[in-house]
Amino acid sequence: MKKVILLLIILLTSGCYNQEEINDLAIVNAIGIDYIDNEFKVSVSIINFKDEKENTIVLSSNGKTVESALNKLNDSFDRRIYIDQLKLLLINKEALKLKPVESINYLVNYPSAGISFLVSSVEDNTESILKIITTNSLSVTTIIDILNNSELYGSFHSKVTFDMFLNSVISNNTSIILPVLEINDKNIGTIDKEKTFIINKEIIINNNHTINYLEGNENIGYNLLKNKDVITNTLTIPCDENYFTIYLKEIKSSINPINNNEFDIKIKAKSSISDYNCKTTTNENRIKNDIETEIKKIINKTILKSINTKTDFIGFGNILYSKNYQFYKTLNKDYEQYYLDNIKYNVNVNITLNKFGNLNNNLNNLGDDLYK
Amino acid sequence: MINKYQITDNNIISDTMNKIIEDLYKKQKLMPDLLIRKIKVNLFNYVYIICNEGLSSSKNINDFILRYLSSNNYKSLANIPSINSKEINEDEILFYVLNGFACVIENDNIFAFEMRSEIDRGVTEPTSEPTIRGSKDSFTENYQKNIGLIRKRIKTDKLKLEEITIGTDTKTKVGIFYIKDLSDYSLVTKVKNELNNVKSKNLIDSNNLRELLINEHSSIMPVLKSSELPNNAARYLLDGRIIICLENSPSILIIPSFFIDFFKNNEDYNVKPVFASFIRIVRLIAFFLAIYLPALYIALTNFDQEIIPNSLLVNFALQRVNVAFPSIIEMFILLFAFEILHEGDSKIPNSVGSSMSILGALVLGDAAVSAGLISPIIVIIVAACSICSLLFIYHDMQGVIRFYRYFFMILSCTFGIIGLLIGTLVFLIHICNLKTFDIPYLTPLVPLRKKELNDSIIRNNSFKEKRKPFMRSE
Numbered sequence: 097m098k099k100v101i102l103l104l105i106i107l108l109t110s111g112c113y114n115q116e117e118i119n120d121l122a123i124v125n126a127i128g129i130d131y132i133d134n135e136f137k138v139s140v141s142i143i144n145f146k147d148e149k150e151n152t153i154v155l156s157s158n159g160k161t162v163e164s165a166l167n168k169l170n171d172s173f174d175r176r177i178y179i180d181q182l183k184l185l186l187i188n189k190e191a192l193k194l195k196p197v198e199s200i201n202y203l204v205n206y207p208s209a210g211i212s213f214l215v216s217s218v219e220d221n222t223e224s225i226l227k228i229i230t231t232n233s234l235s236v237t238t239i240i241d242i243l244n245n246s247e248l249y250g251s252f253h254s255k256v257t258f259d260m261f262l263n264s265v266i267s268n269n270t271s272i273i274l275p276v277l278e279i280n281d282k283n284i285g286t287i288d289k290e291k292t293f294i295i296n297k298e299i300i301i302n303n304n305h306t307i308n309y310l311e312g313n314e315n316i317g318y319n320l321l322k323n324k325d326v327i328t329n330t331l332t333i334p335c336d337e338n339y340f341t342i343y344l345k346e347i348k349s350s351i352n353p354i355n356n357n358e359f360d361i362k363i364k365a366k367s368s369i370s371d372y373n374c375k376t377t378t379n380e381n382r383i384k385n386d387i388e389t390e391i392k393k394i395i396n397k398t399i400l401k402s403i404n405t406k407t408d409f410i411g412f413g414n415i416l417y418s419k420n421y422q423f424y425k426t427l428n429k430d431y432e433q434y435y436l437d438n439i440k441y442n443v444n445v446n447i448t449l450n451k452f453g454n455l456n457n458n459l460n461n462l463g464d465d466l467y468k
Numbered sequence: 469m470i471n472k473y474q475i476t477d478n479n480i481i482s483d484t485m486n487k488i489i490e491d492l493y494k495k496q497k498l499m500p501d502l503l504i505r506k507i508k509v510n511l512f513n514y515v516y517i518i519c520n521e522g523l524s525s526s527k528n529i530n531d532f533i534l535r536y537l538s539s540n541n542y543k544s545l546a547n548i549p550s551i552n553s554k555e556i557n558e559d560e561i562l563f564y565v566l567n568g569f570a571c572v573i574e575n576d577n578i579f580a581f582e583m584r585s586e587i588d589r590g591v592t593e594p595t596s597e598p599t600i601r602g603s604k605d606s607f608t609e610n611y612q613k614n615i616g617l618i619r620k621r622i623k624t625d626k627l628k629l630e631e632i633t634i635g636t637d638t639k640t641k642v643g644i645f646y647i648k649d650l651s652d653y654s655l656v657t658k659v660k661n662e663l664n665n666v667k668s669k670n671l672i673d674s675n676n677l678r679e680l681l682i683n684e685h686s687s688i689m690p691v692l693k694s695s696e697l698p699n700n701a702a703r704y705l706l707d708g709r710i711i712i713c714l715e716n717s718p719s720i721l722i723i724p725s726f727f728i729d730f731f732k733n734n735e736d737y738n739v740k741p742v743f744a745s746f747i748r749i750v751r752l753i754a755f756f757l758a759i760y761l762p763a764l765y766i767a768l769t770n771f772d773q774e775i776i777p778n779s780l781l782v783n784f785a786l787q788r789v790n791v792a793f794p795s796i797i798e799m800f801i802l803l804f805a806f807e808i809l810h811e812g813d814s815k816i817p818n819s820v821g822s823s824m825s826i827l828g829a830l831v832l833g834d835a836a837v838s839a840g841l842i843s844p845i846i847v848i849i850v851a852a853c854s855i856c857s858l859l860f861i862y863h864d865m866q867g868v869i870r871f872y873r874y875f876f877m878i879l880s881c882t883f884g885i886i887g888l889l890i891g892t893l894v895f896l897i898h899i900c901n902l903k904t905f906d907i908p909y910l911t912p913l914v915p916l917r918k919k920e921l922n923d924s925i926i927r928n929n930s931f932k933e934k935r936k937p938f939m940r941s942e
Contacts, residue, residue, distance in 0.1 A: 107882045115770045115881075117795060118781060119788040125778065145786045180774035181781060208774045237779075 119145070122175035125152070125236035126184040126229075128222025129162060129199045131191035136199070138165035139223040140177065141236055152235060154226045162202040180208045184236050185215045185258060186222040186277065193305050196265050196272065204262065211259040214243055217274040217299045225277060228292055239293055243275060246295045252319050252329055253295045268429050269413035272301040273318075276309070302407035302432050310401065310409070317398030320363055320391065321410050323349045333390045335374035342367045342387055344447075351415050356423045359412065359441040363391065366448045380449055388445040395443050403439060406432045412439065482575045488558050489516055489573070495562070502565065509537050509574075515545070518561060519570040525585035529570050533581060545572050545579045552582035563639070588613070594696050596719075597861055601738040606696045611641055611715040614698075618645060618711070621702035626650075632663055635671040642677070645701075645711040652708065658905060659710055659723055674717040688871050690864030691904040693725035697734050707923075724904040726911050728924045730865045731755070736927060744927040751859055752925060758856035758869045762799050763876035763888050765849050769795055771884025787843045796881050798842045802850045803873075805832055810854070 128139040139156035155173060159165030169177050182203075191199045203209055216239070218225055229236060243255045253275040264272045280294040298310040298318075310318060319329060329344040347365040354360050367387060402410050413431060416424040427435060489504065496502045501521040509515055515537065519529060536548050546555075556564060556578050561571050568584035591613065594606035607614045615629065626648040634642050642663060646656050666680045678692045695701060696719045701711050704722045712721040722729070731751045736744035768776050769784055776784070791798065809828040813821055833851075836842050857869040872895060879887035902909035912920035922928045 104878070107878055114884075115794075115796070116773075117788065118769050118773055118785040119791075121773065121785070123778070123781060123785065143782050143785075145782070145789055178773070181778045183778060210774070 116176070120175055121178040122173055123181050124177060124179045125181065126186065126226060126239070127179065127182060127203075128156075128186040128188070128218070128226050129191050130188040130221050130223070131195050131199070132158075132221075135160060136162050136165050136191070136195075137221070137223070138162055138169070139221075139226050140166070140169060140179075141226045141229060142173070142177070143235075151233065152226075152230050154223060154230050156223050162199060166202070179203075179206065180210075182209045182213045184239055185213060185261075186218050186225060187215065187274070188218050188220075188222055189299065189307060192217055192272065192274070192299065192301055193307055196301070196305075200258075200262065200265065203258070211257065211262070213258050214240055215256050215258055215261040215274060216243060216277045216295075218277055225279065225293070228279060232292055234292065239277065242293050242295065243277075246275070251295070251315065252324075253298055253315055254319065254322075254324060267414075268303065269408070269417050270411045271303065271407045271409045271432070272299075273310070273409045274299050300405065300407045300409045302405070303430055304406070304433065306405065306407065308401070308405040308407055310398075313394050314398045314401055317394040318409065320344075320347060320349055320365075320395060321351065321361070321398065323347065330370070331387070331390060331394075333386055335378075335386065336376050338373040338375065340369060340374055340383075341371040342369050351410075351412075353415060353420045354442075356420065357438050357440055359415070359439065361395065361441055361443045362446070363395070363444065364446045366450055368450060384447050384449050387447050387449075391445045391447070392443050395445075399439075399441060403436045406436055408432050408436060412436070484558075485516070485573055485575055488561070488578075492518060492561070507534070507537055509542055513574065516573040517570060518565055518573065519583065520565050520568070522587065523566065523568040523585060524570050524583040528583040528585075532583070533570060533572060545574050545577055548572070548579070548581060550581040554580055556580050591617070596863075597695065597697050597700075597734060599697070599738075600735055602697070602734050603699050605698060607698060607701075607713075607718045607720060609716050609718055611643070611713065614713050614718075614720070615643060617698035618701050618705070618713070621698060622647070622705060627705070630656075630660065632660070634663065634666050634668060634677070636669050638670045638672060640671040641715040642671075643713040645705060645713060647705050647708070650706065650708045651710055655724070655905060656710060659712070663712075671714075672716065674712070674714040674719050674721050677712070677714060678721065687898065687902050687909075689727070689868055689899060689902060689909065690730065690862065691725060691902070691909065693722045693729050693862065693864075694719040695722065695734075696720075700734050703737070724907050726904065726907075727899060727909050728913065730860065730862050731925070732923075733861070741927045741929050745925065748925050748927065754856035754859045755865075755869065758853045758859075759872045759876060760888070761849055761853040761856070762803065762873060763880040763891070765845075766796055766799060766877060767880035767885040767888050770881075775885070784845055787845050790840045791843045792840055793842070795843070795846065798846045799850070799877065802832065802836075802842055802846055803877075806850055806854050807870075 123143045124140045125143060126141040128141075130137040130139070135158045137156060137158050139154055142153045142155060144151050144153045155169050157165045157168040157172070159168055166177060166179070185200075185203070187196075187199055225239075228234070229238065243253075246253045247255045254273075256274050261272070261274065264270050275295045276297050276299050278294050278296060280292055296311070298315055300308050300310060302308075313331075316329060316331065318324075324347070329347065330341055331344065332339050332341045344365045344367050347363070349361070349363045352360045352362075369383070399410065402408060402412075408431075412435075413424070413427070416427070492502070492504055496504060503517070503519050503521055505517045507515050507517060517529065517533060519526075532550060533548060536542060556571070558578060560580075561573075561578060564571055564580040568582065569580040570583040571578060571580045588608050588610040591605045591608055593604045597606075605617060607617060619627065624647070628646055628648055630644045632642050632644070633639050644656065644659060644663070662681055666677070668676075668680055671677060671680070674694060678694070681692070695704075701713075701720050701722075705711055709725075710723040712723060714720075731748050733747075736748065739747075773781060788795065793801070805828075809824070809832070812824055813828075816824065833847055837844050837847060853873065857866055857873075860866055860869065872891075875895075876888055876891045879891040881887075883890065899909055900914055908915060911917065912924055
């Protein structure tokens with residue numbers, strides 16, 4: 097009994113040394129990192145619940161390192177800056193170009209923040225993006241939802257989590273690719289606040305810190321090459337004066353090295369015609385042909401982008417690393433500069449069309465073809 | 469022995485009888501309910517009838533003893549018709565009188581006739597284990613009736629009953645029921661030995677007996693299940709267990725009882741096995757929720773906030789904005805208030821109970837939150853874990869839940885989630901190590917006995933198949 101009493105006294109009097117109430121924490125949802133004038137500028141979006149209502153405050157501070165800037169923030173706020181619940185990391189273009197490793201070093205060394213938060217890049221400064229959240233009474237979740245939505249249902253700009261980003265930063269075989277978050281000026285102040293931000297392109301940075309962008313439907317090519325089966329990969333293809341739209345699903349792609357410089361690219365997908373407005377009557381094989389040609393065109397464009405910008409965002413280096421290591425060992429760290437120019441590739445596209453039909457009855461004879 | 473006869477008032481009374489009666493009259497001074505009646509049976513002879521006013525039925529004495537004594541057929545006491553009569557010696561008179569017998573003394577002969585009065589409440593509906601579809605009789609304070617209730621259900625001569633008396637003052641009869649061939653006889657012997665070794669002056673209730681058995685002391689966990697349902701007793705007997713039945717106690721003890729038995733309810737056997745299994749899983753989850761919920765909340769919100777999803781954390785923080793106390797203190801305040809409320813509600817008469825629950829709900833649930841004393845989330849946590857603990861109709865289990873709830877809370881207040889894990893380890897080691905009459909307490913889960921899992925967490929259709937009795941499986 098004496099032991100129990102002693103234990104109770106010890107537990108009740110000595111404990112709770114690192115106890116901290118949740119309302120004493122400044123919960124940081126998003127961090128923005130800029131690199132201006134040889135200094136890091138760190139902006140944080142803090143959830144404020146002083147008035148029993150959720151709103152956000154944006155604080156920013158400068159420092160030689162990210163951590164020193166974050167520590168300075170504690171001087172100007174009444175609660176401890178708590179980044180364990182981080183949801184979003186925004187990195188400015190300059191910081192990505194000049195100090196990619198230094199920008200994320202602190203977050204790598206601070207494991208309780210996790211690795212599953214999203215990373216996005218910003219053209220100008222991150223503080224202005226975060227301030228829009230405050231002024232428009234939005235939350236960081238809005239940006240996260242936009243990033244998710246864009247990947248799944250929008251223009252298929254792949255979202256990047258911190259672990260993927262970290263991998264591309266420290267790896268020599270792949271270059272950094274991040275969606276670019278921009279302010280959608282047209283909609284500011286309107287009722288439709290969800291569209292305050294927009295993702296139009298993806299930033300790609302090679303090992304030589306050269307910045308380029310994936311624009312138009314290059315990101316579809318990227319998705320196809322990277323075997324990313326997003327929910328609605330739609331393609332709009334021209335025919336006579338009009339267009340028809342298909343969506344691709346169950347995409348299976350593979351890139352295999354034939355020899356040191358030549359790659360065999362195979363893409364297999366199922367597609368359905370979702371919107372057919374062409375006037376001329378056509379049949380299934382012609383449509384399939386059109387789709388395959390269009391896909392080949394997109395892939396060519398994407399690979400050419402990689403070759404022209406000397407940025408291996410498709411990951412040819414990675415493929416060689418895993419499938420032709422002997423040759424990979426002969427490549428230098430900046431293989432992007434000389435190797436990509438010599439690349440040859442064959443593209444095989446195999447599309448199965450499994451849904452068709454329209455109001456104009458132009459596709460009717462498709463059915464006849466199938467039964468013949 | 470030669471008796472001297474003396475003639476008083478023209479009657480012949482032996483010396484022995486005279487002495488006995490004198491003694492009894494002396495005792496009557498401090499036992500006014502002791503009746504001593506002198507009855508003339510014929511011209512020369514007198515008999516004395518000694519009985520207890522409350523314990524014996526005067527109607528029965530009138531009908532059977534007095535009528536016979538006053539009839540012309542009277543020859544000797546041995547001829548008095550009675551189903552339970554025996555010749556006793558003078559030292560046993562008081563024992564029999566206090567057991568409801570009427571003792572008749574004629575010269576040197578002393579006979580005791582069973583003339584018990586019915587001073588129990590009869591077989592009523594169970595109060596602590598309510599049944600919906602099962603049989604609605606329950607054990608009473610009458611030992612004989614309790615035996616009858618069990619015998620009524622198991623009509624075989626293999627059902628054995630061994631009786632012993634415990635308590636130097638109370639002389640309480642303790643019956644050990646078991647079914648020959650189903651129960652492990654070594655266990656029966658062990659139980660008998662243990663009961664014989666109980667040295668106590670007074671044994672009033674079956675719950676006192678639990679404390680006297682050595683086994684119960686070893687742990688905070690209940691190692692003996694009690695029940696007031698004859699159906700339960702019969703079911704456990706047929707499962708090879710031993711039932712201990714106590715005089716003046718409306719509940720029986722089941723030996724051995726295991727951890728999983730406290731999650732079973734009599735009503736489980738009246739519904740389809742699927743639903744019974746589901747509700748047992750619910751009970752098991754409720755048990756762990758009742759123990760862990762407050763500790764987990766404290767550990768997560770005070771130490772390891774990164775585990776909580778962001779939106780939930782923001783909600784928690786929003787609710788705590790205007791609260792004065794730390795959440796640990798809040799939790800202790802509210803749990804303590806609930807304990808008071810629960811104790812009050814279960815012990816006070818029904819008429820006051822409703823006003824108490826209204827006060828409790830209004831004051832604790834609403835006013836305290838508005839006044840900023842506690843946050844709404846704490847009310848939800850305490851309410852949830854309390855409701856979970858109320859699922860257990862066995863009071864011992866509620867005590868266990870209470871103990872471990874505070875134990876885990878203190879640990880999580882001190883070390884956060886690590887403390888909680890240490891506590892869990894201690895709890896697991898403790899119950900895995902526990903034995904009830906040398907059988908592991910977690911049987912049949914640990915050690916795993918697959919054949920006996922039929923009626924543990926998942927209930928199979930145990931009536932159809934020829935199930936092996938629990939205790940004879942080895």
